[in-house]
Amino acid sequence: MYTDTNFVRQSLELHLFFARIMKEHSFFLQIGFTPRDIKFTQKADEFRRAFDTLLCDVVALSDGIVSKHVLQSGEVVTPFTLQAERLSEFYTGVDIPTGITKAEETLMGANPNTLSTSFVDEVSRINNRAIQLISDLIMFKATILSNVLECKMFTMNYPLLIDHIMREARLYLSMVEKLQQREFINMEREALEQEAFWNRIMAEHAKFIRGLLDPTEEALFNKANAFGKEFDVLTGEALAAMDRTVPFRKVTEDSLEATIAIRDFKAQGTEGLLNCSIKSIIIPLLGDHTLREANHYLRLLNMFAR
Incomplete structure (x- = not known):
């Protein structure tokens, strides 16, 4: 009720x-x-x-x-x-x-x-x-x-x-x-739509981070680039699962693992922006903003995985 x-x-x-x-x-x-x-x-x-x-x-x-x-x-x-x-x-x-x-x-x-x-x-x-x-x-x-x-x-x-x-x-x-x-x-009922949406958001976050880093930050650039590609694949998996091409459970498990990793990457990046150890044109609040969105998505994924 x-x-x-x-x-x-x-x-x-x-x-x-x-x-x-x-x-x-x-x-x-x-x-x-x-x-x-x-x-x-x-x-x-x-x-x-x-x-x-x-x-x-x-x-x-x-x-x-x-x-x-x-x-x-x-x-x-x-x-x-x-x-x-x-x-x-x-x-x-x-x-x-x-x-x-x-x-x-x-x-x-x-x-x-x-x-x-x-x-x-x-x-x-x-x-x-x-x-x-x-x-x-x-x-x-x-x-x-x-x-x-x-x-x-x-x-x-x-x-x-x-x-x-x-x-x-x-x-x-x-x-x-x-x-x-x-x-x-009912977020669980809408799980696949949410996963397709947020996987795309995570992919774009990675691409924005990649594009706003100083050219000398090659290691961070490559890591962000890899996350962008990974979440592009996960977005496709979520969309395929809507057509029952890919098992729902696999999409959620893969998305959960990747989102934990990008959450940790964003947390480290935000801390680096705050202590001025990362060269970029990223405003610090943008780092924290993307971290909160990853945390939100993780809560949803943990709910979907029950």
Whole structure:
């Protein structure tokens, strides 16, 4: 039975992960424009601040409500998040509200039996705010991508990265809309679709890392390149499993092993960016961002593998 408690818990857990991802997407867009496109810079900053506010409101409701498993997964924050925010703020001059991260670090997990009607209604209002905000951000990303592909705009972000973050926003939007319609999100039933989606995301992360490393970082370049190729294969396996060409269990096991490896690679890379031992043009928060996404995917894979 799909209860109000399930609705609230799934909604808040979804926002704790994805609202932070969206605010960081906005930040990456914001710092990538040229001075000519100051209006786009300002608009990206507006989106970043709006998602800051949304995430802050979600955090205020989450203590004692969301599951301990999600909070301990490393998808909400990692041991590097706060330092990555501070260093990225120092490098860019963009004001990043680290108080949200500090508040998330103190959240306690629980599994409440009942919740008041007013609490459920408040979460529903947050979902509606998120739907509108994500929809607007998707349109903004689509405009940027169109401008870049038509040579109407230059940005430091790869066209593939803009498309990449647009796909993530669309996934977030579809999941919030399902929750608002009280459709239970059965991640296990949707496992293959999720694996195909996230394997592609992991492949692209590796390719972005490869392309943003200094040319002298040959060992890291080669390792990132190998991960990109491996996850391209895994994406194909997940798609083949949908047609029953490849066994589901094999796809999950292979994806789990590879994701653990790339998670460790990203953790080491993020630490290297923070202590200035890696030469690159990777903003530290991007390293932590990709690490959290790997942690999120690992939680899903462990659930699928049960």
